[in-house]
Amino acid sequence: MAETLDEEKMPLLDHLIELRKRLLLSAAGLIVIFVICFFFAEQLYNFLAQPLADLLLQRGDDRLARMIFTDLTEVFFTYVKVSFFTAAFLTCPLFLTQLWLFIAPGLYKNEKMALGPFLVASPLLFFTGAALVYYVILPFAWEFFLQFETSGGDGTVPIELEAKVGEYLSLTMKLLFAFGLCFQLPVLMTLLARVGLATSEGMAAKRKYAIVGVFIVAAIFTPPDPLSQLSLAIPIVLLYEVSIILARMVERKKAQREQEIEDEL
Incomplete structure (x- = not known):
């Protein structure tokens, strides 16, 4: 009886060990890429802010092309977020590969041929949706919202944009993920x-x-x-x-x- 129970438990234990190994490898890859991305966090954030910066610079006043932060830790945690989002996107192929290596041994040949294309198509479609947001939607969206600025005068108070670093990243990432998921x-x-x-x-x-x-x-x-x-x-x-x-x-x-x-x- 004991030998029978051990024989039944061992395959499950082996699967759990294999799963832990795949998860640890994926997490290690995410951490390494995150650390690398954090060194380029400023450049990554500037890339995301470029559509807004281009519109502000078109007004001919360099002072308008700026962002503000009202919390001492806001910029730091914003850089942490943008580094994490970038690392998660870059390590997506690693996660999918480890997932495939974990489930592939238990699949039949026809099931492998059926599931494989989806693992490749999913990140490509997500990237396509995110690219559509960055190159098409954001320029039109920011231009639309900037139309609500007013110069003031005649007893009225001017309304001007003072974009916050953290709020801009949150709005941009929401649009990127929304389009990526829709795709x-x-x-x-x-x-x-x-x-x-x-x-x-x-x-x-x-x-x-x-x-x-x-x-x-x-x-x-x-x-x-x-x-x-x-x-x-x-x-x-x-x-x-x-x-x-x-x-x-x-x-x-x-x-x-x-x-x-x-x-x-």
Whole structure:
């Protein structure tokens, strides 16, 4: 009886040891990259602030292109945050690789071929969404918000931007992560179709509801100007159509495998 229990416990213990090793390796990689990024935290923050700086410098007054902080520790912790976010993004391939190495031995060959592309597509889609925010959305968004500045005069008080270091980073990272997560739609819908929780016909039939939902999400996560909302809504709608196509491909392959099994029997 004791030998039987030991034989049953050992595989689970081995799996836990393997999982701990993978997690420790991933955490060690994150810490190393974080330390390296912290030495370049100022440059990384300047990169994120460049869209706003360009707009302020276009006004011809260098004094406007500045940010303030009202807490002695604000800049330090802002640099810590931007270093951590950058390190997490750079070590994402390491985390996915360690995840793959942990689960791959327990998968069949067809399951490996099915899951592998998703591990590659997910960070690429996230990077695409973040790049869309940085190069397209942020310039339009900051320009929209800067329109609310007033020069004052005639008994009125001027309203001028004094951007805070920490608040700017929080808003920018929210937009980056929101767009990056929205661009995971094809991965999510294709996985749901693979496990049978969604079908291409169902997604196509609910297309109009999905489009309405997309524009609602775009209105929440983007500034209230139409161009920024369309910049998020249109790519997500296109990704939804791509999800339908991928779901049909998954269903077609699944039907072919089932037919081959029936033919063998």
